[in-house]
Amino acid sequence: xxxxxxxxxxxxxxxxxxxxxWQDFAIPAHADHNIVSLLMALRENPVTVSGQRVDPxxxxxxxxxxxxxxxxxxxxxVPRPSCSALVAELDQPIxxxxxxxxxxxxxxxxxxRRIDQGLKQVKAWIKIDGVxxxxxxxxxxxxxxxxxxxxxxxxxxxxxxxxxxxxxxxxSAFLGPAPLAQARLMNAHPTGRYDKAERLHAIMGDGGxxxxxxxxxxxxxxxxxxxxxxxxxxxxxxxTVQMLKDIFGPR
Amino acid sequence: xxxxIDNPHFLLRRLHSLLGLLPVxxxxxxxxxxxxxxxxxxxxxxxxxxxxxxxxxxxxxxxIFVIALPLLFHAGYGLVITAQMRAELARYSYxxxxxxxxxxxxxxxxxxxxxxxxxxTRIAGFWDPxxxxxxFAHMQALLSQPWMLGLYLVGLLLSVFHxxxxxxxxxxxxGLTTSVRAQALFGWVCVLIGLLLAAMGVxxxxxxLS
Numbered sequence: 001x002x003x004x005x006x007x008x009x010x011x012x013x014x015x016x017x018x019x020x021x022w023q024d025f026a027i028p029a030h031a032d033h034n035i036v037s038l039l040m041a042l043r044e045n046p047v048t049v050s051g052q053r054v055d056p057x058x059x060x061x062x063x064x065x066x067x068x069x070x071x072x073x074x075x076x077x078v079p080r081p082s083c084s085a086l087v088a089e090l091d092q093p094i095x096x097x098x099x100x101x102x103x104x105x106x107x108x109x110x111x112x113r114r115i116d117q118g119l120k121q122v123k124a125w126i127k128i129d130g131v132x133x134x135x136x137x138x139x140x141x142x143x144x145x146x147x148x149x150x151x152x153x154x155x156x157x158x159x160x161x162x163x164x165x166x167x168x169x170x171x172s173a174f175l176g177p178a179p180l181a182q183a184r185l186m187n188a189h190p191t192g193r194y195d196k197a198e199r200l201h202a203i204m205g206d207g208g209x210x211x212x213x214x215x216x217x218x219x220x221x222x223x224x225x226x227x228x229x230x231x232x233x234x235x236x237x238x239x240t241v242q243m244l245k246d247i248f249g250p251r
Numbered sequence: 252x253x254x255x256i257d258n259p260h261f262l263l264r265r266l267h268s269l270l271g272l273l274p275v276x277x278x279x280x281x282x283x284x285x286x287x288x289x290x291x292x293x294x295x296x297x298x299x300x301x302x303x304x305x306x307x308x309x310x311x312x313x314x315i316f317v318i319a320l321p322l323l324f325h326a327g328y329g330l331v332i333t334a335q336m337r338a339e340l341a342r343y344s345y346x347x348x349x350x351x352x353x354x355x356x357x358x359x360x361x362x363x364x365x366x367x368x369x370x371x372t373r374i375a376g377f378w379d380p381x382x383x384x385x386x387f388a389h390m391q392a393l394l395s396q397p398w399m400l401g402l403y404l405v406g407l408l409l410s411v412f413h414x415x416x417x418x419x420x421x422x423x424x425x426g427l428t429t430s431v432r433a434q435a436l437f438g439w440v441c442v443l444i445g446l447l448l449a450a451m452g453v454x455x456x457x458x459x460l461s
Contacts, residue, residue, distance in 0.1 A: 077342055166338045166351065174335075204255035210264035211335065214420040215351035217343045219431075230429050237426020239255070243265065246255045 003028050006038060007093040010057055013104050016111075020104075024049045024093065035082035035096065036061045036071055059108035066223060069158030072099050073108050079163040081223050099159055101169045115157045118179030121207075123199050126192040139190040152185035152231060154224040161218035161228055173207030177218035177228040180209060184231035187238065197251065200235075200242040209235050267328040268421050270321045276414045278318055283407075283451050289458030293387040296458075301386045314373075322365075329358045354416050357409040364406030390459045400456070407452040415445030 008025040026049050029041050036059075043056045061071040064083045071082040074097035076090060087094070102110035141149075155178055162168045162176035183199045186192040203209045209232065218228045245251055255261050288300050304310070333355040340352055371393065376382040382389045394400045419441040422428040428437045 164343055166343075166348070167335055169337055171337065172335050201255055204261035205258050206260050208261065210261050210424075212424075213332075213336065213351050214347065214423050215338070215343075215345075216347035217345060220343070220345055227431065229423070229434065230431065233423045233426055233429030233434065235426075236424050237429065239261070240426050243255055243261065 003030055006031070006033070006087055008038070008042065009093045009095045010108070011095075011097040012057065012107050013098070014055075014106065016103060016105055023054060029087075031088045033087040034064075035073075035075060035085045035087070035094070036064060038087055038094075039082070039096075057108060058106045067156055069156030072158035072160050072163075072223075073097065074100060074163070079160040079221050081158055081160070084223060100163045101165075102159060102163070103170075110159075112157070112159050115159055115162065115176070115178060118175040119157070119182060121175060122179045122183040122186075122202050123195060124179060124182035124186055126186060126189055127195060128191065141190055145188065149185055149188050151226055152181050155181060155185075155226055156224065158223065160221045160223060161226075164217040164221040166215050166217065167211055167213045172211065174211035175203070175207050177212075177222075177232065180212070180235060181226060181228050181231040184234055196238070197242060197245075200239055203235060204239055204242070209239055263328060264332075265424075267325055267332070268424055270325045271414075271417050272421060274317045275322050275325050276417070279410055279414055280448065283411075283448060283455060287451050287455035287458065289387065289390070289455050290461070291458075293385070293391075296387045297385055301383070305383065326358070326362050326365075329355075330362075333358060350416050350419075354413060354420070357413045360409045361406065361413055364402065364409065367402070368406060387459065394456060394459050400460075403456055404453070407456065408449060411445050411448045411452060414448065415441045418444065 005026045006029050008027060010023050010025065011020050012023055013020045025042055025047070027038060027042055029038060033041065039057055039059055039061075046056045047053050059071065059073065059082070061083065062068040063070070066081050066084040069081065072079060073082050074095075075082060075085045076095050077097075079099055082096075096108060098104045098108050098110045099112075102112050102114065105111050157178060159178070161178050165174070165176055167174045168176040180203060183203055187196045187199055212232055214229075214232075216229050219226075222228060285300050285304070289296050291299075307313070336352070336355050338348065338352040340349060372382065372386070372389070394403060419434075419438045422437050423434060428434045
């Protein structure tokens with residue numbers, strides 16, 4: 001494979017409170033790069049097309065195999081993990097921007113704490129220590145239910161679904177699709193379902209399920225192909241039942 | 252304990268969803284069916300449709316509690332929901348995203364149309380009894396102006412779209428349709444419902460001009 005010049009346009013920002021600006025780079029490299037490895041190559045020699053040596057570009061990356069979610073950014077206008085974005089399949093100049101809807105820390109590094117806050121809000125965990133006897137393992141579940149649940153367990157909290165959501169952002173308290181899908185997953189777990197009502201009450205409050213507008217962008221951009229809109233429909237059904245229980249009893 | 256009833260957020264949004272179908276959507280269907288009878292001529296329309304309705308007992312109460320108040324709540328809370336929208340249609344040009352945007356934009360359009368429509372018929376009837384006594388002639392005079400006919404066509408189609416698309420998203424919200432397949436199938440059912448209602452509505456509008 002011969003080396004060629006790869007044209008990158010990067011939206012940069014020096015501080016969280018300073019304005020963004022664009023820089024162009026031409027990187028002599030093989031076409032079999034992904035965006036993370038290309039940014040690593042750029043870091044070795046961060047010189048713009050006009051010959052100016054600049055600060056290396058800041059971005060997050062970790063696993064390089066699309067399971068950690070750290071490297072999500074806007075690539076040619078689409079939110080996606082950069083490790084699985086192959087240079088050979090992208091139109092040049094390749095435009096890199098920080099993941100939208102999340103506050104920029106520097107360059108392509110964003111503060112994704114809102115994902116964690118959402119997961120906390122919906123109690124996206126299983127309580128294994130409790131007042132009941134935990135010596136016996138959780139009841140087993142059938143293979144069909146296991147297969148359906150597995151789809152949601154692939155979520156890596158990359159935030160692409162939230163970046164694409166027209167209801168999510170600094171203007172609203174909406175949790176976003178990823179934490180909602182985790183509520184769906186934990187509600188289906190044999191031990192997790194003991195806290196189902198608590199989780200449903202959490203998503204029936206401000207910023208919860210009812211702030212979803214069914215634009216369904218989330219399911220289109222999810223790199224793990226998680227059926228987010230099915231989770232939202234299932235939670236719709238669970239909250240309908242929960243609402244009837246809350247109004248008419250028994251809880 | 253019961254956060255869902257202590258915090259009105261969820262109940263208000265579900266009430267907004269429910270009122271959109273019952274009674275507001277149901278009234279739209281009834282209203283289009285009634286007015287499709289303009290086809291049977293001025294005498295039939297004025298006597299068997301308009302006069303029959305005007306002769307109903309408790310009519311003002313029904314107009315207020317079954318039509319006006321639910322509609323006002325649906326419109327008012329709909330505007331609150333619309334303010335949450337940050338649609339990026341160019342970036343995400345998917346059908347559902349466009350429908351999401353269109354649902355909110357059509358809501359504002361319908362609200363403006365209804366202010367005009369109710370003002371020119373029901374409200375105008377308060378000080379001009381001729382409007383109610385010969386509604387057929389009143390509507391014929393209005394719709395004979397091409398720009399007014401255009402406005403009515405736009406208002407009608409926006410309303411029918413808003414109801415049909417609202418039904419599809421209502422099914423997801425309440426948890427009737429969950430799988431991708433069910434949502435797509437019911438979406439097509441709603442397209443069919445929308446087309447039928449649009450045909451009935453246009454048929455009724457044209458009836459005033461024949």
